[in-house]
Structures are given as structure tokens and as C-alpha cells.
Amino acid sequence: MRLVRRPRRCLPRGGRRVPDLLDRPQGDPQGSRPGLDGGRLPLPRPAHVAPERGHQRPHGPGRVARQRHGPEGGGRRGHRHAGPRGQPSARPRAVGCRPRSPRHHGGGHVAPRRRRLTHLRALAATLRPVTHRVRFAPSPTGYLHVGSARTALFNWLHARSTGGTFVLRIEDTDAERNRPELTEALLAELEWLGLDWDEAPYYQSEHRDRHREVVEDLLARGLAYLCDADDEEVDGTTLSDGLAARFRMPEGRTVVFDDVVRGEVSFDTSDLEDFVIWRSNGSPMFLLANAVDDADMGITHAIRGEDLLSGVPKVLLLLDAMGAPHPTYAHLPLLVNESRQKLSKRRDDVAVGDFRERGYLPEAMVNYLALLGWGPPDDVEVRPVSEIVDLFRIEDVNKAAAFFDLRKLEHVNATHLRGLAKPDFIERAGPWLAEAPWAPERFDADVFDRMVDLVQEKLRTLGDVVRFVDFLFLDDPVDDPESWQKVMVDGPVAAEMLDGAAGALADCPWEVEAVKEAVFTVGEGLGLKLGKAQAPVRVAVTGRTVGPPLFETMAECMERSEVLRRIDVARARL
Template sequence: MSNTSRVRFAPSPTGMFHVGGARSALFNWALARQHQGRFVLRIEDTDTDRNRPEWVDGIISALAAIGISDKDPAFEGPYFQSHNAEGQREAALTLYADGKAYYCDCTREKVAQRTGSQQVGYDRYCRDRGLAYEEGRALRFPTPNEGVTVVDDVVRGRIEFPNDAIEDFVIARGNGAPVFVLANAVDDIREGITHVIRGEEHLANTPKQQLLWEALGAAPPVWAHLPVIVNEKRQKLSKRRDKVALEDYLAEGYLPQALVNYLMLLGWGPGDDVEIRPYEELEALFRLEDVTRASAFFDVKKLSAFNGEYIRKLSEEEFVTACLPWLEGSKAPWAAEAFDEAVFRSVAGLAQTRLTVLAEIVKYVDWLFLDEPPYEEQSWAKAMKPGAEAMLASAREAWSEGDWTVEALKAGLEAAAAEHGLKLGKAQAPVRVAVTGRTVGLPLFESVQVLGRKRTLARIDAAAAKLAAPGA
């Protein structure tokens, strides 16, 4: 790939930003930056019934979140397909004037009547009729009668498409509006695109686009079709069935750098056993020729493991800043004034080692900022077995006086546990649930130290009273 290479990413603004689109964008971005080329963002906005301006903004912001933005000199655009409608119309008319397209007045019903089948494609009936333009007549591109159209694909190798299986396809509708296959080719040629790197689902369009490039007097680009991304059942990711929006993962607290790392490895790998590495290394190692043909499994559990690794790599300040959106404002389950950042900072390091996504931070610290600990029926039933009330009473007595340090708190509970013939782990369970509401959480003694003596004892008293209540 030369330093004049121009790749493009051409999404449609019809919904949330798909993780498959993010993978394609990252592969294009890596190649553009590797070779001092350009990454062209083109918004294919010709589907006026489904396009929305907010989806355009979503595409741009999602790309920026994964490091692709106009702040980098490799970035160009956005261009809008609708803005080149006149150029696309001119290309269609040029093909007609050069004898490389013809008008057709056939409807599906007429074709079915002639062929006797609803399943047969267009039968080239109008190819030699010499029809002129009239409103309602579509413009078709005549494909070769014999031979094959060869697509040399960097990922998939040499692919031969029999020409007799490619029907004479429509390039402009009856109202003169160009269809996608023509608009796509015209815009690519106009923007000087040298490499088309996109998902496998576009492969079927490629012989038509290649024929159009050649008919318009341009050398076709380098083609590369990336493997389909599938779920755990090996089904292609679907927005109706799977979580596929990049925005949803970001909203749950997946770090952009973790998403980038994971997406770069969907269908490609550097050939060693190192998976967690910064984007700069991945970019330097990336080779389009090494992309696999096999489908790529989008493993959410593996993504979460990646994310946990990246969370643990954050500095304390970075971690606190990253968590604040879940702790301040409308996302938090407590009143805004109840949150104390200094208190959170005192336990942030303990929580950081336990998270896989940032949204989990709430369940690890909510007991600090709520008036009462959260109630989880399962946790309560598991910890508050017979003898729990007595253990709570002993814990309260042990912690009523003396130093309020981690060491003193632990020693006090160990002594209380010994009174009941329990190991420390068993003794902690009812105390933890009384104080934090859950059986799993941050280290108990560090948690109790931060909560303070007054609030800790009040919660132990409340739990003991609940256990002593009739019917408990």
C-alpha cells in the first residue's frame, strides 16, 4: 500500500453504530495511518425514509470514541452521498450515451408472465429494444453474456462470478435517481478510493461494482472483505437478537481502549500469544493479508475480561474520573448530595481490582452513600442462618469500643468468632450483609473502617432487630 492510498468507511445513518462497523472502521484506519494515507468518512444518506441527523452525529461521536476523528491528519470528511446526486445522475447518463446502459419498462409482473416464474430474475428483454428515456423507465447495466467476472480479494483470494448469473441490474430508477450500486461506485471513483475494505455481506455486490468501475473508465480498487462476526451460536450478529451497538457497550462502562483492542482481534491476530496491547502496537502489527476468512466470534465474556484488564491498568485518578458518571447525577441510586468523592476515593483502589465494567462500581459502593444498605433477598437468606443474631451481637460488642483500624476491627471479629466456635470467614457473612447488604463486595474491615463506627453499629442493630422480629 503506497502513501497515496485512500480507504473509506461508508456507513448509513439509520441506527446505532454497529460493532461490526467499528471493526471495519478500525481496520481501514490502521491501514491509512500505517502508510500515511487517508481515511475517508462518507455518510451514505440516500435512504431518506430511514436517515436521521442524530444518527450522523452518533456515527461521528462513536468513531471519535474509538480514536478515529478529524483531529488526526489521516481523517477526511465527512462527505455525504446525497451531496453528489448530480454527479451520480451524470454518470448514469454517460453510461447510456456510451451504449453501456439501456432503458427498460419491464415490471416484475411482466417478467413473471414471460418466464412463467416468480423466482426467475430479469431476462434481458429490453436490452436490444432501443428504448429512450421516459418517466417510469429504469436504466439497466448490461452484464457480459459469457465468461466470468474475477474479483481478486486480499482476504478471500480469487473469486470467479459467472456472468450469466449476474442479471442486467438497475443503476437508476424510473425517476432517474441512481441506485446504491451506482452511487457507491461513482462516489468511490470521485473520492479517489484505492482500497475498499468492508464486511463480507457486501461481497455479492462486488462484481457489479467492479463492472461499473471499468465501464466508467476507472481501474477497480483493491478489494478486501472482512469475515462475518457471529454470536455464541455462530449466527451472524443481529440487532434484533444481540447487543450490537457500540454505544451500548460504552454506556455499560466498557473502556474505549478495551473495545478497540478486542475489535482489532476479530478476524485478525498478530501471530503471537499477546492479546492485551495498546492500539499503537496493534496498528504497527496489522496486516490485511493476515485477516482470516473464518467467521469471528464476538465473545462478550472475553471482551469483559479485556475490559477488566484495562480497568486495572488505569491510574487511581483515571479510575475515579472514569467511575464518576455512574456515581454522580441521574445514574446513581442515591440523592446527589449523598455522594462524597473523598469517601469514594478511600475505597476506589479496592473496587478497581474487582470490576469488569465500570457500571459495576455502583453495587460495590452504594452501601456507603445510601441511608440503609441495599436489601438482596438471596444474600440475606444465605448469610442470616440460625446463630446469625448471636454473631451480630458479639460483633457489635467487639466493635463498640477500641481503635477503629483495619487491624483492630479484624482482631475484634476474630475474637467474637472464636466465642461461637466459628472461623473468621463464617463469622463475617452476617456482619457483611448487615453492613453492606450483600454477601460479596469489598474487603469487610476496610469497608467498615470507611463507613465509621456510628453507621456500622446502627446497621448491625437494624439487622439484629429484623432477625428478632416475629416471623423473621
């Protein structure tokens, strides 16, 4: 079957050619496709093309009327686009058409070329702008990887920024590797990220009969063949247990397509093998199911990872064999680690669920993932998701590999954390506080409320909350051997500093500046600057060398007696 690509004539600017009118096999009846019995079946109208108002010659609204001027009907003819109730309406400007000649053809005759223009303009007037339809199609064989999450996000961003439709399709045709709990986890992570879908979720396994129908049609038309376990071709066209089916690769062809990210890409079919489209166990292969489902669901844009680029020519050949339109492809750059190696589930920290459990905010995760291959035109990287939607264009994605930088992710997350309103921060910290090591009755909500003002600016993740406040709700501070060794054993004059601080803090006003001045004065007498002077007091009171502001914590969130008790315990240990 030879496809004839007809010239594009007079379609509205930004419009889409109607495949069953302009791109059908030579000699085929308009709007039909090969049937399973060799006859013709009507082509399904893609979901993304608006239905026409009948196929009869246009009349009424949208009709191009020809009128004569003057009582004798002579002179120059005028044309207008009749709108509702006979009022003029705007007509889409045609692309590639020269202005109409005012020359009179005489006798009311309309030249053949003008008749074609009139018909195509009327047809174009019945079409509405194409709605972009994208899909995220994960396989439930593992947890959601940051690379897959980035793919889902870019599809979602494209749909939201263009007013399109985001479809979720679970590609679960590999029954041996699929696990239902992984499907549930995958859906939960997408919901956590806020990537809501418009249609869904579809399960590819539910369309197996449709996949089988297409394979049987390809076999019947000689475009595919059966093969046995030794990959030897077997006579016949009927699918049966133990036999697989391969697509017959055409010879001497070059498959060319324009990728939004990578530009023009071409493959020579002589470099491609006859590929399996149906397994011997009675299930479709990924490429076949992917092509059929994309066509049936009217997917207009396939936005996915660069690792799937090599499969595109095979999918396009399948779509051609089915008489289906090609989607627009955009292959996103690979994600790499600090060694510039492709991210690996076995080697790298890549599971979205792990970041969620460690206390990363979903909006921060989305913000950072959006920067992996794309950048805002104003170079402001940390921003709300709504602004990213407004700025995102799939055409701005670059093809260079993107470095998944954990430190930058922490920075983005910390910035979003600092931007949370205090009630929102306290609510989000709740799950981590509920699993903290202190007894529930020792937790003081008022004290924690005051501590939020001191620690929110310092946190990198919500998972850090407990470490910054646990000493307030435990009987004794956490024993951190590394901190004790560094400050109390290896540090200078720790015992003298604790002795002096205990005496100074026993009598000073219990206010932030007074507490700070008391510790500073003791340290100054020992030849220590404030940073060195406060270190033994910090370890004695909190158990760690790093934590919230020390003097504000002691004066505003702790009783003087408790501070002095802890200093005495630490001094006795020395």
C-alpha cells in the same frame, strides 16, 4: 468495448501501474475516457497518484544521460542517473528488466528496446509511492453496530499503519430510511472510539448529479437500459420519473479478483442478473453510487464485511465501464454469537452506544474489536491502541468467522480499567457518580478517593462503580432480597454471628487487622470459617453479598458507630 491488459514492464518495486497508460480500451487516445456525447474526455487523475512534472520527454533531474569515454568517444558507454546540479542520484531498481548489455551498438544508436527501458525508467522516477486511501461508508439507517465499528476500525488501522488516508463517507441515498439523528449518533460513536477521519464527512446524496451523469453515459453507450415497473425493457436512453435503469450484464465472462483476506474469488456472469443502478424515484442504487464515489475519491483499498462480497463483481463491471481502476478488496470475516449465528440487531447485544452507556472504555472496545479476525504476532492481546497500530497488517486478517464474546470483552475492559491512573479513573467515573441514587450533599469525595484503591481492581465496567460504593452515601444500605435470603434466612447462625460481631467490634481498635481478627474470632467460636463468618456482617453493612473488601471498607471509610447501627438494624429485622 474490449479492455486490453498490457504487460507490466519495468515499474519500480512496490509501485502502482498508472491505469490511463497501461489499462485503457483498445484504440482509445491515451489518458481519455468516453464522453457523454460520444467524444473523449480527459480521465480524472486519481487523488492517490502523484502528479507528474509535465508530459514532455524527461530532462534535467531524472534524465538518463548517455556519455562517451575517451577523446574519440569510443569504447564502452557509461550511463548515470543525473540528479540535482548534475550530481548522481539513486535510481529505482526496475522489476522484470535484465541488466543492460555493455555491447556497443555503434554510431550513437540506441536500440528500440533500450529506448523503451529508458523512457519507462524516467517515468517511474517521477512517481512517488502510492498513498493508501480507505473509507468507512455507513448508512444512517440504524445505530452503529459492533460489526460496522470493527469495519471502521480495520480501515482506520490500515490507514494509520501505512501512513494512508481514512475517508468517512455517509451513504445517505436511501432518503426514506435515513434519519439525521442517526447520522449524528454515528459520528459521536466514532469520535468516542477515537477513530478520527482525515477527510470528511462526505454525504453521498450531495453527489447525485454525478451519479446521474454516469448512468446516462451507460445508457447512451448501450451498457444499461431503462425498464418499467414490470421490469420490462423500455426503448430510449433518457432517465425519467417512473423508469428505473439496469446495467446490462455481459454474457460469457468470468470476473476474477484477488481478495486480501479470502484469496482469489471468481464469479461467472451467467450467474448474475441485470441489476438495477437507478431507482424509478430518481435516486441511485447502492452499487452504482458506491462504485462512482470510490472511483472519484481515489479509494485504493475497500475493506468491508464479508456480507458484501457478492456485490464485488457488479462493482468491478461498473468500474470497467467507467474506465476506472479497481481498488484492492479485503472482506472481513463475519461476527457470530455463541450459537455461531451471524450477529443480529434484533436478537443480540450489538449497539456500540449501549456498551458506552454501561461503562466500557473506548480503548478497551477498540482493543477487543481489533481481535475479531486479527491477532498480534506476539499473542499479547490486551495492549494500548498505539501498539496495535504498529503491529496491524491487513494481510494478517483471517477469514474464519469471529465469535463476539461478551465475557472476553469484559475481561479486556477490566484489564484496561485496572491500568488507569487514579485521577483518570475518578474523572471517567464522574458521569456515573452524577446519576447515583444518593443525595448530592451526602457524597464525600475524600471517602470515594479512599474507596477507589479498594474497588478499582474489582470492577468490570465503570457502570459497576455505584454498586460498589452506594452504601457509603445512602442513609441505609440497599435492600437486596436475594442477598438477604441467601445469607440471613438460609445461611447458618446469622443472628448469633451478628450478636457476636456487634460486641467484638464495639471494643476492638478501629484498624483493618483488628476488625478482621474480631470477626474471625466470633466466627471461629461458632464453627465458621472467615468467608462464612463475614457474610452476615457484609449484608448488614453493605446490603449485598458481593462488594469491596469488607474490613478495609469498615475501618478506613466508615465510622464505628455507623457500622454498629447497621448491624443492630439487621439483627432486629431477623
